Amino acid sequence: MPGYLPEEVNVGYVTNGVHYPTWAAPEWKAIHAKVFGPEFAIPHYDKKSFEGIYKIDDSEIWSTRCLLRKRLISKVKDILSDTPATAHYSPRQIVKIKKTLRDDVLTIGFARRFATYKRATLLFRDLERLNQIVNNPDRPVQFLFAGKAHPADKAGSDLIKQIVEISKMPQFIGKIVFVPNYDITLAKYLVQGVDIWMNTPTRPQEASGTSGEKAVMNGVMHFSVLDGWWVEGYKEGAGWALPMERTYDNQEYQNDLDSATIYNIIENDIAPAYYSKEMGKEYSTNWIRIIKETIAKVACNFTTNRMMEDYLERYYCPLAERRDSLVDKDYLKARENAAWKKRMYRIWPLIEIRQFDKIDMAANKLRLGEEHLAKAEVYLADALPEDIGIECVIAAQDARGEYHICEIHEFEVVSFENGVATYRADITPEHAGSYQVATRIFAKNPCMAHRQDFELVKWL
Numbered sequence: 063m064p065g066y067l068p069e070e071v072n073v074g075y076v077t078n079g080v081h082y083p084t085w086a087a088p089e090w091k092a093i094h095a096k097v098f099g100p101e102f103a104i105p106h107y108d109k110k111s112f113e114g115i116y117k118i119d120d121s122e123i124w125s126t127r128c129l130l131r132k133r134l135i136s137k138v139k140d141i142l143s144d145t146p147a148t149a150h151y152s153p154r155q156i157v158k159i160k161k162t163l164r165d166d167v168l169t170i171g172f173a174r175r176f177a178t179y180k181r182a183t184l185l186f187r188d189l190e191r192l193n194q195i196v197n198n199p200d201r202p203v204q205f206l207f208a209g210k211a212h213p214a215d216k217a218g219s220d221l222i223k224q225i226v227e228i229s230k231m232p233q234f235i236g237k238i239v240f241v242p243n244y245d246i247t248l249a250k251y252l253v254q255g256v257d258i259w260m261n262t263p264t265r266p267q268e269a270s271g272t273s274g275e276k277a278v279m280n281g282v283m284h285f286s287v288l289d290g291w292w293v294e295g296y297k298e299g300a301g302w303a304l305p306m307e308r309t310y311d312n313q314e315y316q317n318d319l320d321s322a323t324i325y326n327i328i329e330n331d332i333a334p335a336y337y338s339k340e341m342g343k344e345y346s347t348n349w350i351r352i353i354k355e356t357i358a359k360v361a362c363n364f365t366t367n368r369m370m371e372d373y374l375e376r377y378y379c380p381l382a383e384r385r386d387s388l389v390d391k392d393y394l395k396a397r398e399n400a401a402w403k404k405r406m407y408r409i410w411p412l413i414e415i416r417q418f419d420k421i422d423m424a425a426n427k428l429r430l431g432e433e434h435l436a437k438a439e440v441y442l443a444d445a446l447p448e449d450i451g452i453e454c455v456i457a458a459q460d461a462r463g464e465y466h467i468c469e470i471h472e473f474e475v476v477s478f479e480n481g482v483a484t485y486r487a488d489i490t491p492e493h494a495g496s497y498q499v500a501t502r503i504f505a506k507n508p509c510m511a512h513r514q515d516f517e518l519v520k521w522l
């Protein structure tokens with residue numbers, strides 16, 4: 063959008079959500095129905111409803127999580143018994159995996175498309191560290207991987223091969239398992255059954271990462287790079303995050319740093335939180351607290367209903383209103399707009415700035431607390447003064463050298479004679495600091511959907 067700063071561009075977004083009835087386990091639905099209140103049942107999945115989870119006993123939360131983990135592990139064992147699907151493991155390896163996999167161990171899941179930007183093998187950069195984590199005698203951890211690569215994506219299938227190879231190593235067999243035949247059914251078992259859902263994309267390439275949203279519907283905590291939906295979803299005490307900013311431009315260095323951070327977080331935060339069970343209890347109350355926070359503060363924001371509401375509020379309703387006003391009276395407004403644009407295209411090259419004093423920052427002309435009036439005389443050919451806007455933009459540069467608007471002062475018409483309009487503005491600055499100042503002229507019509515709808519703009 064030439065002539066506009068990135069922050070002015072009229073392209074917005076709606077964050078994905080997931081379909082609660084599809085992805086939440088029946089056991090959770092039964093619990094939620096008890097405490098999420100009538101607003102939830104309508105169903106419009108009112109965000110506040112999710113706070114009902116705080117009313118549920120810790121022991122019920124824990125038994126539900128254990129039940130779903132058991133169901134998943136038993137499903138994985140069934141799949142592994144289906145020999146054509148598991149040709150990547152020998153019969154002996156399958157026996158060993160089925161014997162080693164446990165349903166009472168902290169289980170971390172990673173399943174999605176194997177696109178290279180998702181860095182599925184980040185966990186395997188330091189196999190000795192990983193060995194210590196999965197084989198920790200007091201706090202063991204097991205990993206389930208699943209996913210498919212696009213058939214034409216050689217690099218993607220190589221990642222799968224690499225994971226399968228590692229999962230056969232004696233120290234990892236049955237501790238790191240690649241589950242074949244990933245599809246929606248298996249995805250459901252995984253997002254409902256694991257304890258932690260992991261995502262490790264290369265910043266900032268993850269558009270959303272919806273599988274993590276499915277997981278949090280089931281009280282499964284999310285552990286991810288702050289990218290995609292997690293940038294908005296992460297709340298302290300309701301999951302774990304790797305920082306959003308890259309530390310290195312070099313991707314290899316960044317991968318090393320990120321994998322070390324992953325090992326540290328699992329070892330120092332996640333595993334201790336899971337295993338620090340209080341005397342006489344089967345579970346850690348701290349762990350249950352994080353599950354509750356995940357449901358109350360994270361899951362509530364990522365239902366399809368929230369997404370649809372955002373679409374309606376931000377886009378569909380305003381667009382519908384605009385459409386109605388454009389088509390009213392046999393498209394009167396649409397015709398007027400089109401005619402105005404055509405006229406402005408013809409006139410624009412004829413418009414001349416007759417007189418305008420540029421604001422000279424070097425000469426220190428614009429100072430806080432000192433009144434500054436700016437004036438412009440413009441020959442408009444046969445445009446009207448209101449067809450033209452002039453504005454003074456005061457912007458500051460951030461650390462990356464990108465400009466951000468701080469103040470905009472629009473000029474007003476003060477006279478119009480013989481095709482020449484005089485515009486004036488009071489541009490007395492309101493903020494102290496070091497700024498860039500520039501003025502732009504643009505074709506102006508309040509009937510446009512947004513400024514960038516018409517490209518006639520020129521910096522003076």
Ligand SMILES: *Cc1c(COP(=O)(O)O)cnc(C)c1O
Pocket residue numbers: 173174175244245246249250270271272273274276
């Ligand atoms: C949700 C889902 C995905 C998408 O997961 P991302 O986290 O967005 O990569 C892919 N495949 C299946 C089967 C899914 O259910």
